[in-house]
Amino acid sequence: MTIRYMMLAGVALVSTAAVAQVQPPRVAKKPFQVTSPNGAREDDYYWLRDDTRKNPEMLAYLAAENAYADAELASLKPLQAKLYEETVSHIKQDDSSAPYAKNGYYYGSRFQTGADYPILERRKGSRTAPAETLFDEPAMAKGHSFFALSDWAVSPDNARVAWAEDTVGRRQYVLKVKDLATGAAIADTLSNIEPNVVWADDNKTILYVEKDPVTLRGYRVKAHVLGTPAASDRLLYEEKDDTYSMGVSRTADDKFVCIGVSSTVSDEQRCAAAAAPTSFTIVAPRAREFRYGADHIGNRWIIRTNKDAKNYKLVTVADADLAKGTAAWRDLTPASDTVFIEGFKPFEGFVAIDQREGGNRMIRVLNDAGKSTAVTADEPAYRMSLDVNEEIATPWVRYTYGSLVTPTTTYEVNAKTGERRALKVAPVPGYDPAKYVTERVWAPARDGTRIPVSLVYAKGTKRDGTAPLFQYAYGSYGISSDPAVDPGRIDLLDRGVVYAIAHIRGGQEMGRGWYDDGHLLNKKNSFTDFIDVTRYLVAQKYAAKDRVAAMGGSAGGLLMGGVANMAPADYKLIIAQVPFVDVVTTMLDASIPLTTFEYDEWGNPAQKASYDYMLSYSPYDNVKATAYPALYVGTGLWDSQVQYYEPTKWVAKLRELKTDKNPLLFRVNMEAGHGGKSGRFERYRQNSEWQAFMLQQLGVAK
Structure with missing residues (x-):
């Protein structure tokens, strides 16, 4: 059979008629010079860029x-x-997660058979208490060709939940809030934000990261008070250097809210009391090739840093000495040429460390007395990583383990006794490792x-x-x-x-x-x-x-x-x-x-x-x-x-x-x-x- 084309502005479009042999489409060349301080280059296809995504000639070519x-x-x-x-057939369609504890509730998610999205819920006091739905994502996604519920946070008094959602796919999130007792949406919404929301202790102030409308770079941290117009949101911090990204978080002990800015080679973190997050103190000023991330527990800060440690180490500094700078930092772990510290989580009495060695990712526990204990594995290539650990007054550390053969398994290990117990093995029907x-x-x-x-x-x-x-x-x-x-x-x-x-x-x-x-x-x-x-x-x-x-x-x-x-x-x-x-x-x-x-x-x-x-x-x-x-x-x-x-x-x-x-x-x-x-x-x-x-x-x- 012959091939018939419809031509539109130089783009060959295949007709709806049946064809035996389809030729690849061709697109017009339009000379254009891309200039730079170091020379110009010809780019015949530069015209295919359309930031509005409405150019009919471009869309015809994609079609x-x-x-x-x-x-x-x-x-x-x-x-x-x-x-x-x-x-x-290898996916358990009605699967559910292993619940984790936070502030008096157990949080988890479950899928219904055939559903593309989960239902997120919580149970008060125990894993067997009646379930309260936080998000019915299948219902929320209806009518949208794309849906993503990203970061979400429950207020300290457990009464409201704030979240960021995207229904386009361009990662320009909208912040929404609802009352958990009634399920009613609160009128406050904020557009064009990062998927990153944090409550202050007053249960009515939400910290969020605003995006630049053109570059989509998160560059401002603002505080929104429920019931007030977005135009009156207080600016807490603006990052002027456009090579830095940013985020906002609470420390492990919930005492502080921190704003972190980060580039490929530099970090800076500033923190304020979560009770009144208005006056922020810098943990350590930024410097090129100096990276760090700080968390707080008790009366001290624990910091992962590359200072004098290319593969990172953990240091600590007392609250009273924070203003003295890096000179007051004291090593918790030594610098190493073979062990790379990926992350950490502080608990009362010990620190859980996420690290890499020999190409594998593993977990070890370092207690306050300085004793270090590694969690062992039996396979040659594997991955362990710290899981959700919201409670710090516990000896139990949750982590996941998996390999190319072993399905992901959620464990918890007792930092004091070494006892390990499996909380959940990811079900893979019809699969035999x-x-x-x-x-x-x-x-x-x-x-x-x-x-x-x-x-x-x-x-x-x-x-x-x-x-x-x-x-x-x-x-x-x-x-x-x-x-x-x-x-x-x-x-x-x-x-x-x-x-x-x-x-x-x-x-x-x-x-x-x-x-x-x-x-x-x-x-x-x-x-x-x-x-x-x-x-x-x-x-x-x-x-x-x-x-x-x-x-x-x-x-x-x-x-x-x-x-x-x-x-x-x-x-x-x-x-x-x-x-x-x-x-x-x-x-x-x-x-x-x-x-x-x-x-x-x-x-x-x-x-x-x-x-x-x-x-x-x-x-x-x-x-x-x-x-x-x-x-x-x-x-x-x-x-x-x-x-x-x-x-x-x-x-x-x-x-x-x-x-x-x-x-x-x-x-x-x-x-x-x-x-x-x-x-x-x-x-x-x-x-x-x-x-x-x-x-x-x-x-x-x-």
């Missing part, structure tokens, strides 16, 4: 890409549906660095160089990729796919130096680490050279773009979700959300050395006339983190220059932002599309 993806994936619909059903194997291997990078890799595969999968490999990584911002059982991955393993997490430099799996070696002028290490892991796994016969799929999202999508340019022949398929691929242009534009926060992550292109280095790896700028692997690219029109036009331009340029005939599919979610559509099942429904495409490309039997 054409979606239509092309629909046509190319049509034959995979049965497999897509099968994968989705298999995934859902004994059928799978997890390994930790160390892949040599080209500079000699050993890269930790977490592996999982089904028992019986032959290590003979024939298996398909699905490799994932993130590797930016010091964010580590920890192993966990994923219901959406089980049936890939059952089909013989080997799954690998490459813990590349740019994360913090191996400490702060691991991050330093993977950002700024060392960013290319992230790309080459990923490639070298792939080559190692192939050489060690975990996988076939021509059956490797790679995936990353957001900054991990930048990784995918870099890998596609640097080593296209090593991959059969690359999946890039909401990818940050137009690095230089974005970092030149301070009006784009996140740009100014991230000069110390990527570099400031106003500086020549940074400009040249970023330009040398920016995926969009380095697309060339060569053969690329098959590509699946995803974005959301309302994304505020990585704007939709970055992957859109990248796809357009790839279509123009790539010399292969491998499929390039671009899925644009027109009703969502950075995280895609909301809802627990919707995520798996979306994932089943690229999973089906991946299995097809890897030659895996359906």
Whole structure:
């Protein structure tokens, strides 16, 4: 059959007629110069940026890409549906959480069968008391194509709850409040805020972070008194430096409200009595390459800091000595080259420490007498992390444990006796951990660095160089990729796919130096680490050279773009979700959300050395006339983190220059932002599309 097109402003649109062979859409080139202090660059697809998201020519192109993806994936619909059903079969639909105690109530959540969103509830005095609904999210989400209830907080007197919700996906939250006795909404609402709300002790004042309406940067902390107009909200703090983000919180003992500001290389925290949060005292003034975070218990502060400790340490200072500055800080833990302190939680009589060593995340308890006790694990690659611990007058510490084989289990351990008890094992119907194997291997990078890799595969999968490999990584911002059982991955393993997490430099799996070696002028290490892991796994016969799929999202999508340019022949398929691929242009534009926060992550292109280095790896700028692997690219029109036009331009340029005939599919979610559509099942429904495409490309039997 012949193909018919409708032409609109240079965009080829597939007609509604049935077609046997659909050609990829093309989009008009419109010359445009992106200027900078260090030179100008031609960008023929710059016009695809429309901050209003209303340009009909741009929208027509996105529609054409979606239509092309629909046509190319049509034959995979049965497999897509099968994968989705298999995934859902591993989800306990009427699941509930392990309740936690706070201020006289037990809080928890539960899902009803078939529901995309949970019901949040509390019980007074005991876990078996009658349930009181805080949020009926399924009802709240009705009528919205996107819904996210983020931060929420109950007033100290337990009478009201304030929360932040988003019904667009652009992370511009609205603050709302309701009376818990009646369930009635209180008239006060505040728009364009961060998902971060804190009550003062008077039960009527709410502290929140206001966003800049253009950059969406949280830059002001205000206090809103219920029953008063938003215009009269008191400004408590405004951050003038646009490289800092901010948040507001209460200390573990609830005595103080703190405003924290943070950049990649610096922190500053100011705190005030929660009874009257108006006069704030700085814990320690900011300085470049000085980071810290403070919490309070009893009559002292406990602080996690990198002062004289690259991998962080814990220090303490008495209330009476706080004004003396860092000279009064006293070490609780020593500096270490091998142990990286991720976080901590103070309790009466001890501190629970969340740390990393040897690529794994673990928990240890340090009592006030100085005795340290580690919580042990039996697997080679795993993750422990502190869970919700709202009560500090208890010896019990809640934490979670999981691996690529073991479902996430919530435990509590007694800091005095060492007794451990399981509170909840995440149910995974139809899953038997004994059928799978997890390994930790160390892949040599080209500079000699050993890269930790977490592996999982089904028992019986032959290590003979024939298996398909699905490799994932993130590797930016010091964010580590920890192993966990994923219901959406089980049936890939059952089909013989080997799954690998490459813990590349740019994360913090191996400490702060691991991050330093993977950002700024060392960013290319992230790309080459990923490639070298792939080559190692192939050489060690975990996988076939021509059956490797790679995936990353957001900054991990930048990784995918870099890998596609640097080593296209090593991959059969690359999946890039909401990818940050137009690095230089974005970092030149301070009006784009996140740009100014991230000069110390990527570099400031106003500086020549940074400009040249970023330009040398920016995926969009380095697309060339060569053969690329098959590509699946995803974005959301309302994304505020990585704007939709970055992957859109990248796809357009790839279509123009790539010399292969491998499929390039671009899925644009027109009703969502950075995280895609909301809802627990919707995520798996979306994932089943690229999973089906991946299995097809890897030659895996359906």
